[in-house]
Amino acid sequence: xxxxxxxxxxxxxxxxxxxxxxxxxxxxxxxxxxxxxxxxxxxxxxxxxxxxxxxxxxxxxxxxxxxxxxxxxxxxxxxxxxxxxxxxxxxxxxxxxxxxxxxxxxxxxxxxxxxxxxxxxxxxxxxxxxxxxxxxxxxxxxxxxxxxxxxxxxxxxxxxxxxxxxxxxxxxxxxxxxxxxxxxxxxxxxxxxxxxxxxxxxxxxxxxxxxxxxxxxxxxxxxxxxxxxxxxxxxxxxxxxxxxxxxxxxxxxxxxxxxxxxxxxxxxxxxxxxxxxxxxxxxxxxxxxxxxxxxxxxxxxxxxxxxxxxxxxxxxxxxxxxxxxxxxxxxxxxxxxxxxxxxxxxxxxxxxxxxxxxxxxxxxxxxxxxxxxxxxxxxxxxxxxxxxxxxxxxxxxxxxxxxxxxxxxxxxxxxxxxxxxxxxxxxxxxxxxxxxxxxxxxxxxxxxxxxxxxxxxxxxxxxxxxxxxxxxxxxxxxxxxxxx
Amino acid sequence: xxxxxxxxxxxxxxxxxxxxxxxxxxxxxxxxxxxxxxxxxxxxxxxxxxxxxxxxxxxxxxxxxxxxxxxxxxxxxxxxxxxxxxxxxxxxxxxxxxxxxxxxxxxxxxxxxxxxxxxxxxxxxxxxxxxxxxxxxxxxxxxxxxxxxxxxxxxxxxxxxxxxxxxxxxxxxxxxxxxxxxxxxxxxxxxxxxxxxxxxxxxxxxxxxxxxxxxxxxxxxxxxxxxxxxxxxxxxxxxxxxxxxxxxxxxxxxxxxxxxxxxxxxxxxxxxxxxxxxxxxxxxxxxxxxxxxxxxxxxxxxxxxxxxxxxxxxxxxxxxxxxxxxxxxxxxxxxxxxxxxxxxxxxxxxxxxxxxxxxxxxxxxxxxxxxxxxxxxxxxxxxxxxxxxxxxxxxxxxxxxxxxxxxxxxxxxxxxxxxxxxxxxxxxxxxxxxxxxxxxxxxxxxxxxxxxxxxxxxxxxxxxxxxxxxxxxxxxxxxxxxxx
Numbered sequence: 001x002x003x004x005x006x007x008x009x010x011x012x013x014x015x016x017x018x019x020x021x022x023x024x025x026x027x028x029x030x031x032x033x034x035x036x037x038x039x040x041x042x043x044x045x046x047x048x049x050x051x052x053x054x055x056x057x058x059x060x061x062x063x064x065x066x067x068x069x070x071x072x073x074x075x076x077x078x079x080x081x082x083x084x085x086x087x088x089x090x091x092x093x094x095x096x097x098x099x100x101x102x103x104x105x106x107x108x109x110x111x112x113x114x115x116x117x118x119x120x121x122x123x124x125x126x127x128x129x130x131x132x133x134x135x136x137x138x139x140x141x142x143x144x145x146x147x148x149x150x151x152x153x154x155x156x157x158x159x160x161x162x163x164x165x166x167x168x169x170x171x172x173x174x175x176x177x178x179x180x181x182x183x184x185x186x187x188x189x190x191x192x193x194x195x196x197x198x199x200x201x202x203x204x205x206x207x208x209x210x211x212x213x214x215x216x217x218x219x220x221x222x223x224x225x226x227x228x229x230x231x232x233x234x235x236x237x238x239x240x241x242x243x244x245x246x247x248x249x250x251x252x253x254x255x256x257x258x259x260x261x262x263x264x265x266x267x268x269x270x271x272x273x274x275x276x277x278x279x280x281x282x283x284x285x286x287x288x289x290x291x292x293x294x295x296x297x298x299x300x301x302x303x304x305x306x307x308x309x310x311x312x313x314x315x316x317x318x319x320x321x322x323x324x325x326x327x328x329x330x331x332x333x334x335x336x337x338x339x340x341x342x343x344x345x346x347x348x349x350x351x352x353x354x355x356x357x358x359x360x361x362x363x364x365x366x367x368x369x370x371x372x373x374x375x376x377x378x379x380x381x382x383x384x385x386x387x388x389x390x391x392x393x394x395x396x397x398x399x400x401x402x403x404x405x406x407x408x409x410x411x412x413x414x415x416x417x418x419x420x421x422x423x424x425x426x427x428x429x430x431x432x433x434x435x436x437x438x439x440x441x442x443x444x445x446x447x448x449x450x451x452x453x454x455x456x457x458x459x460x461x462x463x464x465x466x467x468x469x470x471x472x473x474x475x476x477x478x479x480x481x482x483x484x
Numbered sequence: 485x486x487x488x489x490x491x492x493x494x495x496x497x498x499x500x501x502x503x504x505x506x507x508x509x510x511x512x513x514x515x516x517x518x519x520x521x522x523x524x525x526x527x528x529x530x531x532x533x534x535x536x537x538x539x540x541x542x543x544x545x546x547x548x549x550x551x552x553x554x555x556x557x558x559x560x561x562x563x564x565x566x567x568x569x570x571x572x573x574x575x576x577x578x579x580x581x582x583x584x585x586x587x588x589x590x591x592x593x594x595x596x597x598x599x600x601x602x603x604x605x606x607x608x609x610x611x612x613x614x615x616x617x618x619x620x621x622x623x624x625x626x627x628x629x630x631x632x633x634x635x636x637x638x639x640x641x642x643x644x645x646x647x648x649x650x651x652x653x654x655x656x657x658x659x660x661x662x663x664x665x666x667x668x669x670x671x672x673x674x675x676x677x678x679x680x681x682x683x684x685x686x687x688x689x690x691x692x693x694x695x696x697x698x699x700x701x702x703x704x705x706x707x708x709x710x711x712x713x714x715x716x717x718x719x720x721x722x723x724x725x726x727x728x729x730x731x732x733x734x735x736x737x738x739x740x741x742x743x744x745x746x747x748x749x750x751x752x753x754x755x756x757x758x759x760x761x762x763x764x765x766x767x768x769x770x771x772x773x774x775x776x777x778x779x780x781x782x783x784x785x786x787x788x789x790x791x792x793x794x795x796x797x798x799x800x801x802x803x804x805x806x807x808x809x810x811x812x813x814x815x816x817x818x819x820x821x822x823x824x825x826x827x828x829x830x831x832x833x834x835x836x837x838x839x840x841x842x843x844x845x846x847x848x849x850x851x852x853x854x855x856x857x858x859x860x861x862x863x864x865x866x867x868x869x870x871x872x873x874x875x876x877x878x879x880x881x882x883x884x885x886x887x888x889x890x891x892x893x894x895x896x897x898x899x900x901x902x903x904x905x906x907x908x909x910x911x912x913x914x915x916x917x918x919x920x921x922x923x924x925x926x927x928x929x930x931x932x933x934x935x936x937x938x939x940x941x942x943x944x945x946x947x948x949x950x951x952x953x954x955x956x957x958x959x960x961x962x963x964x965x966x967x968x
Contacts, residue, residue, distance in 0.1 A: 080756055122882045127630040135626045138841065142619045143732035147610040150810035151617060185669055185814075185835055192834055201685030201707055217833045328840035330669075351673055355839040356812035357622065448757060 012047055013054035016148045020055065024075055031391045031409040032384025035073040036064060071301050071380055076116035077387040078451065083394070084404035086264075086415040089240065089447065091209040091228035093245065097220070097263075098446040117459055117467040120409045120435040121261060122326050125459040128381050130374045134326055134365060147315035149357035155348050157183025157333070158356070165319075165333055168366070171302045172294065174317075176335055182343055184332040185354050187292045187320035192222070193350070194288040194316040194334060198225055199252035199415055206245055206254045208237055208411070210442030212262045212453070215255055215290070226444055233404050233413065236261065236268035239275050246283035253286045256482050259303045260293035263413045263442055263453040264404025277309040287315045292323050293409035295375050298383040302404065303407075313337030314474065320363055323410070324375060330359035382410065385456040392465060396472030400481045410457040415450060415473065419482045422452040428474050434467045496531055502637040508548050508559050515875045516944075519549060519557040525934035553784050555864055561871040563878070565595065567887035570748075570777025570899040572722065573931065575693040575712035577729065580928040584750055598764070601951040602920040606746060606894040607811050612655045612865050614858050618849060619696070633841035635959040639832050641667025641817070642840070645847035649803075649817055652850070655777065655786045658801075660819055666827055669838050671804035672698055675739070676706070678772040678800040678818060683708055683736035690729055690738045692721055694897070694935070696746045699739055699774070710928055711735065712837030717888050717897065720745065720752035723759050730767040737770045738844055743787045746778035747897045747926055747937040749890025751787045761793040766920035770823065771799045776807050777893035779859050782867040784914040787891075797821030805846055807894070808859060813842035866894065869940040875948060880956030882963045894941040899934060900959065901922075903966045906936040912958050918951045 023029045036044070041052035056073055061064040064078045082230025121287035142148045158163065162178035169176050184190040199205055201223030207215060219226050227249060230238040236258065245251060256276070258268040268276070280287045289306045297303060307317040316339055320332030331354075338341045366370060386406055393412070394401060402415035416422065422438040429436055458464055487862040520528070525536035540557055543549040546575055548562045570941055640646065646662035679817045685707030691699060693712035705708050711729060715724040720742065721819045730734060740754045740760070752760070764771045773790045783785060791801040800823055804816030815838075820827045840888050849855060870890055877887060877896070888901035900906065906922040923935025942948055 123636065126635055129631070129634050131632050131634055135632055138626055139623060142622055146614050147613075148619055149812050150613050150615055151610055152607065153813045185839075188833075189835055216835075221680065221830060221833050285841070328629075328633050328635045328637065328835065328837060330839045331833070338577065346705060349672075349698070349705050351669055351677055352669075352698075353812060353814065355669075355814045355842050357842055358839050390750070409594075 011130065011414075013051045013058065016041065016047070016055035017058040019062055021062070022057060024059075024078060026456045028162060029075050030388070031075050031077050032387040033075045034071070035075065035382070037072055042087075044136045048484075058300050060144045068380065070127055070370045071376055072258070073074060074380070074384065075243045075387075077391045077394075079391065079394070083401060086402040086404060086413060086451070088232040088234045089228075089230055089471060091230065091443065091445050091447060093227065095204045095225040095249070097223075097225040115433050116432045117463060118245045119454045119467070120306065122323070122383070122455050122457060124323065124410075124457045128378050129326060130370065134329075134361060134368060137361040137364040138357065140425070141357050144364065145356055145360050149360060149478075152353035153354065153356045153359070155196075155344055155353075155355060157448070158359040158363050159410050159450070160367070162333070162361050164363060164366040169335070172291075172305050174305065174335070180340075181333050182334045182336055182340070182347060183354050183359055184320075184334060184347065184349060185330045186322055186327075186332040187290060187318050188218060189333045190318035190334045191215065191288055191290055191464050192218055193346045194286075194318060194336070194339070195219065195222055195224065195253060197257075197336075197339045197347050198286045203252040204249060206242070206249075206251050208261070208264075209254075209445075210263055210439065210448055212257060212290075213437075214439040216442070216444060224252075228443060228445060230300075231264065232266070233264045235272060236266055237276070239279070242276065243279050246279055246285055249450075251285050253288055254288065255282060255288045256306065257290045257293070258306050260292055260296055260409030262293065262409065263404075263411045263437070265404045265409060265411050265413060267297070267407040268306075270304050271306060271316070273306045274309045277315060279308050281310075281312050282315050284314075287314055289317050289318055289321045294313070294319065296379055296382060296410070297408040298368050298379065299407060302400055307335060307337075310337060313339075313374070316343075323360060324378060325365065325371075326358070329362060330355060331359050331362045340346070379408070380409070382456065385460050386412070388460050388465075389454065389456045396469045398476055406438060410455045412454045412456065414454065416452070417452050417479060419480060420478050421449045422450060425452065425471075425474055425478065429471055432467075432470060434471055436471065495544065497535045500525065500529060500531070500536065500539035501542040501965055503544055505546070505548060506742065508562060510551065513559050514872070515559050516871040517559045517563050518555070518561065518864065521556055523594070540763055549728030552864065552867075555860055558864070558868065559871075561875045561878075563875065565880070567885060568936070570717045570888060570897060572716040573693045573712075573714055575714065575929050575931060577711065578878045579688045579709040579711045579733070581707075581709040599917050600914075601918045601947060603938045603951070603955070604921045606939050606941060607809070607887055608862065608866070610829055612848075612862050613810060613941045614854065615853060617655040618813075619846060620843040621848040625838050625841050628848065629840055629844050632644055633844060635840065636837035637840045639842070641665070641838060642843040642847050645815070645843050646817070648847060653819070655791050656775075657792045658789065660782050660817070661944075664705040664819050664824075665839055666820055666824070666831060667832065667843055668802075668818060669805075669814045669835060670806055670811075670816040671774065671802050672702060673835070674802035674804065674815075674816045674818045675699065675772055675774055677827050677830045678770075678802060678820070679683045679708065679737060679739075680824070680830050681800075681820075681823045687736040688733060690726070690733075690735050692740060692745070692748075692927075693749055694923065695739075696741060696774075697921075697925040698869045700926070700928060703739075708720060708736075712927060712929060713750065716926065718750050719756060720750055720762070723763070726760065727763050730763055730769055731773075735767075735769050737772055738764060739772045739774065740790065741777070742775045742790050743775055744780055744891055745919070746777065746893065747888075747895050749888045749893060749895055749897060751781070751891040751902060752790075754788050757788060757790045758793045761790050761799060765794075765796050765798050773801050775801055775803045777954045778803065779808055780835045780866060780894070781892040782863065782870070789822070791819060791821075794821060794904070797823075800827075808848060808862060809849065809855075810842070814839060815843050815844060815846045816846075861891070866892070866940065869944050870896070872901055872944050872949075873938065873940045873952065876924050877956065882960055892963075894940045896940065898936050898938065900936070901963060901966060902934050904912065904934045904959070904962050906934060909936065909955075909958055909962065913955055914949075916954060918955055920955065
């Protein structure tokens with residue numbers, strides 16, 4: 001009897017799994033979409049919780065679905081074409097200070113143009129942001145702040161905000177207090193102060209390759225020379241190359257985006273982070289760590305930062321709420337280690353005060369469970385988008401492209417056939433109101449001209465899907481031209 | 485009969501004038517205070533309008549009162565001791581790049597400390613700001629902005645705000661449109677972009693002497709060398725020295741605060757402004773004009789800017805609402821002339837976007853008569869304060885000090901006996917919770933150690949008066965020590 005009952009149960013759970021599999025394969029349940037909860041399946045199908053659970057385990061085993069803590073089960077990118085990862089980059093180890101502004105497309109020219117499908121901007125769709133709640137926080141901020149925020153803040157920045165940032169740091173195993181935090185006008189402003197604190201015009205800084213173009217431009221505008229390091233699309237900068245460079249070059253700072261890297265999407269393994277910190281400490285070269293995507297992980301837990309392993313105060317950790325709450329609020333911060341006094345001075349000289357009102361509004365928003373709940377939804381939405389993008393790319397882009405596998409954040413990095421120039425693709429796509437970011441923007445050297453970065457931060461809707469498919473057609477045309 | 489009537493009328497108006505004079509001399513009517521309107525005097529005294537007017541003319545003739553257009557009559561600083569003006573400065577014409585940070589007091593350390601009487605900060609007391617109306621503008625801004633201001637702005641900045649700034653420019657006889665305006669995070673951020681657009685580390689820039697310490701610090705943090713020009717406390721930089729320097733030194737930019745200068749309080753005569761622009765154009769040296777106090781004039785009309793006379797786009801005009809509306813909102817702008825593209829690029833690299841919400845709030849506030857009405861009140865309050873400060877200084881400070889005569893803005897510049905070190909006075913005063921700005925902060929050279937700047941931007945109340953009198957006592961003690 002027991003055997004029979006077990007076997008019936010087996011049949012039932014397999015039946016349910018089969019049914020869901022059909023729905024998944026026929027796109028009734030879309031890639032990235034959330035499945036009904038186990039409790040719901042149990043109730044609706046009239047089966048036990050354990051039977052429903054068994055059905056989901058079966059689907060998970062088949063890689064058709066995956067689970068996320070506190071969020072439930074989601075449809076996986078089940079038919080994914082196994083694109084290879086791009087190769088480890090191989091830049092020349094030379095310091096470069098050439099101005100490349102002519103080559104650069106100004107990505108921000110069209111920043112507010114709603115006619116353009118922005119595969120180029122690394123910002124979340126406003127649909128993903130808690131706008132109504134933030135509005136309430138703004139109104140409360142006018143009440144809470146002395147003189148309603150018309151006055152300058154003190155130089156370190158909003159105390160409540162700094163306390164929340166310090167509390168939140170425990171999630172990446174960093175133990176700091178509010179005095180270890182300095183607020184800034186967004187993250188790039190934070191990185192600028194860190195650079196100004198440790199390097200001056202003519203000095204050399206080391207970056208990843210590809211590197212976020214905003215950091216390259218910032219370094220150039222400060223007159224710094226740039227040394228690009230070989231970078232693996234799954235694990236980040238090559239540690240041997242880093243040590244060689246720290247040993248043999250006069251480097252004034254390293255700048256890394258160690259988590260959910262822009263543009264490659266990797267998170268550096270914790271072991272590597274530890275090693276990086278040991279190396280920069282050994283050679284007394286400060287590390288500027290840009291952790292702006294740190295909260296937007298797709299896996300089960302928040303990755304650590306390099307700062308987590310920093311015992312000597314050599315790491316300046318930069319971040320902001322621009323990728324998670326409100327880019328237009330301009331709320332960023334630095335955990336500056338031993339460079340605190342220098343950075344405070346630079347802040348007082350260069351901006352005196354940040355915008356008191358929006359900083360208090362964010363502090364107010366953080367003063368509850370709202371942020372964690374919002375982040376969970378945002379991560380799920382971005383994760384779903386990333387899967388939908390990967391699926392669509394598999395179906396509509398040439399089969400031999402190489403594709404990154406983002407651990408979170410906003411970006412996919414595509415490496416096309418080496419005969420393809422993505423700057424041409426950019427110009428072709430923008431004619432059709434589609435904006436991409438050509439690979440050339442991520443280096444000062446002669447590389448990545450066949451690469452591009454795509455952002456999946458925008459809302460997945462018909463127009464998004466069609467534009468992505470259309471982009472695939474543009475690329476396919478270029479491939480066909482190559483063959484002829 | 486007619487003669488008699490006239491003579492009676494004479495007697496009456498003289499009687500009224502006498503009465504008011506008594507009230508003024510006995511401080512019933514306080515220096516800077518607004519007098520009843522002529523209509524009010526006429527009604528209350530039961531005399532004709534012309535009689536009341538005659539009484540006021542009599543008082544004006546005696547310099548007991550003065551009139552302001554659209555505002556009425558105010559009590560003058562009637563018993564003012566005729567302090568001499570400070571001398572024209574005589575800096576060495578040498579380029580200096582030494583770091584003086586150790587010498588500098590960080591004025592912003594105590595920026596939010598309400599226990600300190602801030603004679604050091606050049607910001608208006610919150611009592612003078614239209615806080616309730618600004619709060620309403622903030623709420624409207626969340627409604628007016630697409631997605632309530634959580635998004636990045638386009639790169640030039642808020643269009644409505646730029647339009648209002650362009651409209652407003654007609655007041656200083658400048659004809660521009662919204663495309664000629666770029667918004668920034670306050671005025672010092674504007675000056676920073678202008679400097680970065682035309683000068684790089686190691687270059688020389690020319691400034692006034694004394695010069696606003698914020699500009700000196702900014703130049704130093706950008707690695708620039710500084711050349712200080714002889715400056716007259718009534719008319720500004722010496723034009724001959726300017727030409728000599730433009731001709732013989734390799735100057736990359738001049739920086740001037742041409743109106744209501746910080747710290748000297750002068751407005752450069754229009755003729756001088758014209759000549760400055762001719763000179764810098766002749767020698768192709770860009771001028772960065774900081775006009776942040778431009779709306780805070782005490783005389784009957786808004787002074788022109790150098791930019792007003794700029795036909796070749798060589799002047800970059802910088803300004804903000806930090807001195808007139810809300811320092812904490814961080815709303816500034818540049819009218820960049822021919823350097824527009826460079827400055828837009830610098831803005832996109834260094835901050836991407838300003839704070840959308842507060843910029844829209846200010847745009848909303850400007851969208852009515854409110855700003856003009858507010859400015860009128862603010863100017864009157866600051867003018868009254870400046871007179872009260874001068875009166876109190878005349879009565880309680882040593883008689884031989886030299887004192888500037890501000891045309892507007894926030895500042896008095898005091899030159900004490902050359903044996904006095906105002907840094908010592910600073911340290912003594914701060915013990916008693918009084919903050920002043922020592923003269924040494926306004927130069928990189930060995931000068932102004934016997935000078936100080938006082939701000940009269942704070943509300944005039946018992947504590948203000950007592951603190952100013954106490955400061956006079958500290959200084960008098962130092963004088964007495966000199967004699968012994």
